[in-house]
Amino acid sequence: MVAEYSWLIPVFPLASFVLILLFGGRLREGGGHLAVAAVGASMLLSLAVISHVVRFGSYESRGISWFGSEAFRFGVLVDPLSAVMLFVVSFVGFLIVVYSLGYMHGDPGVQRYYAEISLFIASMLSLVIANNLVFMFISWELVGLCSYLLIGYWYRKPSAASAAKKAFLVTRVGDILFLAGILVVYREFGTLNLSEVFELAPGVATATLTLASLLLFGGAVGKSAQFPLHVWLPDAMEGPTTVSALIHAATMVKAGVYLVARMYPLFTPESLHVVAWIGGITAFIAASMAVVMTDLKRVIAYSTVSHLGFMTLALGVGGYAAGIFHLLNHSFFKALLFLSAGAVLHAVHSQDIRDMSGLWRRMPVTGTAFFIGAWSLSGLPPWSGFWSKDEIMAAVHSYSTPLFWLTAVTALLSAVYIWRLFFIVFTGRESEQAKHAHEAPLVMRIPLIILSLGALFSGFVVFAGFGEFVQGALEHAPEAAEHASGSVMLLSILLAATGTGLAALTYYRPVISAARVRRALAPVHTLLVNRYYLDHLYYFFATRVVADSARALRGVDEFIVDGTVNGTGRAAVCSGRKLRLLQSGVVQDYASWVLAGAFLLLVIAGLIGGGV
């Protein structure tokens, strides 16, 4: 039975991490081919395990226990949910590692790159198949570490180093909440095994479940860059574009959404309400910022945040299958967009879209790939983004009206920002930089083509019973969100078409002047360009509140704590220095002390006893 070997899935990339770390320097491309082989092996095994799950249902192993404790019994759980995630991570991961062979060619630190990316894929895969919350948390922290290392891959660049630190610190806030959630679960359930927790969940008080699920959701907010912890993801674009595509679009940032989906039985209606609103707000503010950014990768990054918000929103409103469906589709079209953006950066050597124009003629394959990605993302039929976005909107529609309109506006903005990007970069007159552009090498083009096919056709799995399959991961599945009703579907198409039209009229056939719109909406534009001043707020908080209170506490530490410790020592030394003067060496001095002591004893005896 192939599922019994599913524990091997993360072992291949882990082995390649160790080997590349030790011997990568002696291999060609810093061991890149080894990484490709290891991730490829993982992918093949994953596909075999997934087909097993599709045919025979979930598989769970007993696992091995750590420290001889039942709470730390780490095994493998592959159910429909992890199967989908396993597919995304191993398949997209494989394509991106292949693409790296072209993209990272000739970079001096390439050995480190392949080692870290192998470790990342290993820990991401073990996060997905973990059957124990602590096991999951360990992998969770490992992917966070790899994210930090890879964002700061070009560590000599100060902006990359500080972006890495920012990502690490901001996600840490979520990680602490996740850990607290695990503690609450352990205290209440007495076990950390996922299946056992799900079995016990219906018998636990609602308030406790709400607390536990909100704490776990806190972890998801950090990792999946949800409002208000979304600030790290756009800065994370300092890393190589392959890293942005793999970690910050297709896999790691999905870990938060995956966590919510994984722990779904613990979520009460109250906590789902919070999840839904956080998701909706995230989707909206990120989409609005994406409209004004001028950095190619940042626009896509904000779009990622926005779409992660969509997924969270879907889970929050009970559209479980819709959220996972969007997760699958998003991995394809967003990885595709990032990789084609990477090809553009490779050719133009700039990230600013104002330097790019009319690239279509020089880079037709990349342009087509970007076009397909944009089409899919904007939610125009018939490609993948349309189907999942539609299901999400249907689910939101039956949940709450204000949230639905927020989603509708976001959907409109999605179409605007992605087509704006496409028209600016690929159409129009050729810019100076574009004249030297050239198409990407073959090893980069093939992953683009495969991902394009994914972005086009992954949406059709919905007709092959995807929803029912994913719902199978839940014991008590929420009622399957009804398929999009006619009017919602029509509205969704209309919004996407309007957005596309607006972008085309502004940036393709300049009927609307972008500059005039910007002037008319100057305050809004300033607000958006400054990212709602959230980064300023955090900066203020970090420098004023945290640093100042730290300084005050340092005073307490130095004067009171250290003072007590040092004072004790100093008192001993001082009294010793004084007391040693008694040792004069003169015998008669000692004799007088003896005499004085005897006299004192006599006096005391006289005072208390009287009858000597």
Place this chain on the structure above:
Amino acid sequence: MVTVYHYVFLAAVLFIIGAYGMLSARNAVRVLMSIELMLNAANINLVAFSSYSGTVSGQALASFVIAVAAAEAGVGIAILLVLYRRMRSVNLREAVSMRW
């Protein structure tokens, strides 16, 4: 009439003179002599109490004290001789190499 109090008073005066001499003298020989004085002050007390209580145990103890004092003086003077050989002096204020 001579009472026990007179003897005790005499012993106290002798003891104090001895103590003063022991603490103030520079010369080690003088210190030894002062110690003899203090021991004998104690002996006077012993003999006086013995005589007034009509028992002999005090007198017996006094004889012991005299014997021990003789031995102590012998040991003390031996130490003084060694000290004198080393330092060419018997001034106790100078024998302070063991301080601090």
